[in-house]
Amino acid sequence: MENLREKKISKRTGEIPEPYRKGYKKAVKGGSKRAAIKAFCLECSMWQEDEITGCKAVTCPLYSVRPFVKRRSLAELARTLFRMPEI
Numbered sequence: 001m002e003n004l005r006e007k008k009i010s011k012r013t014g015e016i017p018e019p020y021r022k023g024y025k026k027a028v029k030g031g032s033k034r035a036a037i038k039a040f041c042l043e044c045s046m047w048q049e050d051e052i053t054g055c056k057a058v059t060c061p062l063y064s065v066r067p068f069v070k071r072r073s074l075a076e077l078a079r080t081l082f083r084m085p086e087i
């Protein structure tokens with residue numbers, strides 16, 4: 001089973017754009033939730049960092065921890081999501 005996983009991971013690694021392979025390997029190796037989240041979001045967004053930054057899937061469980069995003073306050077987030085005027 002582990003050998004099959006390793007084969008699939010190796011094949012998948014070859015399909016990933018080179019700059020993201022190291023992070024993917026770290027993620028599938030285990031031990032880093034941060035790397036796993038980053039790799040998952042990158043796969044979800046077809047390896048486009050801008051797509052993660054502008055992700056509109058606000059109900060996704062990873063939304064609030066997705067990479068490449070400058071963390072904003074909850075008030076800023078609410079204004080963005082609901083287009084609320086400045087208070």
Ligand code: SF4
Nearest residue numbers: 041044055057060063
């Ligand atoms: S937060 Fe966005 S980019 Fe990340 S997994 Fe969810 S939907 Fe995909």
